[in-house]
Structure formats: C-alpha cells, structure tokens
Amino acid sequence: MDQNIVRGWIVRCKTCGTLWVLEVSFDLRNTKEVYHYCKICKKNTFHEILGRTEGWSK
Ligand SMILES: [Zn+2]
Numbered sequence: 001m002d003q004n005i006v007r008g009w010i011v012r013c014k015t016c017g018t019l020w021v022l023e024v025s026f027d028l029r030n031t032k033e034v035y036h037y038c039k040i041c042k043k044n045t046f047h048e049i050l051g052r053t054e055g056w057s058k
Pocket residue numbers: 013014015016017018038039040041042045
C-alpha cells in the first residue's frame with residue numbers, strides 16, 4: 001500500500017538550501033546537523049535535519 005512513502009530524514013543543505021530525503025534507518029532525532037554529500041553542490045556539506053519523513057510521499 002504505502003510503497004511511495006520514503007523512510008528517512010528531511011535534510012536541508014546549508015550551502016545551497018536544497019531540501020531532500022536522507023534515506024537511512026538510524027535515529028537522527030538528537031542530531032542537529034549531518035555532514036553528507038550534496039548532489040547539488042557536488043561535495044560534502046553540512047545539512048540541517050528538519051525531521052522524519054513519515055507521511056511524506058515521493
Ligand atoms: Zn548543497
């Protein structure tokens with residue numbers, strides 16, 4: 001039924017401001033930011049973690 005629902009975390013690149021979903025199962029609730037590759041910046045940047053994606057669809 002819910003095949004379109006993405007499990008993960010909504011993150012925002014602090015460099016370019018793009019919102020995207022980091023599809024990981026580990027808990028980032030107590031984490032404020034994560035250093036990860038940004039497809040737009042084409043390099044590793046800091047990302048703000050905005051919350052879980054439950055209820056979000058692609
Ligand atoms: Zn970026």
